[in-house]
Amino acid sequence: MTQTPVRTDAGPVEGTGDRRVFVDKQSPEAYAALRATAEAVRGVAEAAGLDRILVELVNIRVSQLNACAYCLNVHTRAALRGGETTQRLGVLPAWRDTELFSPVERAALALAEATTHPADAGAQSAAYAEARGVLSDDEISAVIWVAISINAFNRVSVLSKHPVRGASRA
Numbered sequence: 001m002t003q004t005p006v007r008t009d010a011g012p013v014e015g016t017g018d019r020r021v022f023v024d025k026q027s028p029e030a031y032a033a034l035r036a037t038a039e040a041v042r043g044v045a046e047a048a049g050l051d052r053i054l055v056e057l058v059n060i061r062v063s064q065l066n067a068c069a070y071c072l073n074v075h076t077r078a079a080l081r082g083g084e085t086t087q088r089l090g091v092l093p094a095w096r097d098t099e100l101f102s103p104v105e106r107a108a109l110a111l112a113e114a115t116t117h118p119a120d121a122g123a124q125s126a127a128y129a130e131a132r133g134v135l136s137d138d139e140i141s142a143v144i145w146v147a148i149s150i151n152a153f154n155r156v157s158v159l160s161k162h163p164v165r166g167a168s169r170a
Contacts, residue, residue, distance in 0.1 A: 020161045034152055041142075041149045048142035052082050054105055057092065058112040058143060059150045064093055065116050068154035070162040075150075107131045108143045115147035 024031040045055050056079035063071040076089060091098050095109050110127035118124060131140050156162075 020159070022160045022162070024156055024160065031156070034156070038149050038153070041145045044145055045142045048136070048138040050108075050139060050142050050146075053079060053084050054108055055146055056082060056084065057088075057101075057105060058108055058146045060089065061092055061095070061109050062112050062116050062147050062150045063154055065113065066151065066154040066158060068158050069164050070157040071150065071154050073164045103134045104139075107134045108139075111135075111140065111143045112147040115144050116151055 024034075042055075056075050059075040060072060060079060063075060079089060080086070088100050091100060095101050095106065101109065107127075107130045110123075111131045114120065114124040114127035128140075131143070135143065
């Protein structure tokens, strides 16, 4: 039996087998818990003294690694509102190859990447060593929690295929 293609909130007409469930809407209790965790992580980051721009750089870099268009849209806009420059955002995927990022930012970005790809033990050890040189224990913990949190939101959005709406040319 052939099923009729359906339109989903996630985009164009798709075959029924491709229709995605917005897991945040389907399981609101779990999503509310994830949002509560994100609020707690925001508090941990603030208490550790992490600059809001640094937190957004971590959110953006992790979202780049996870190819999460929705979160990239949200956090790029937040970074720009917070005063981040388009130059630094533009070169963020190649942050290791530029001097535009401070030692603290570089350590946080390396730690965020290691959190996103934990199976790479060598990169994880190197990132931790770099972080130990410039970040306090509270800052290290906060960066790891920020990366864990955005990784979770990336999975929700990527697997749900949350759309990016209202894109405009700037």
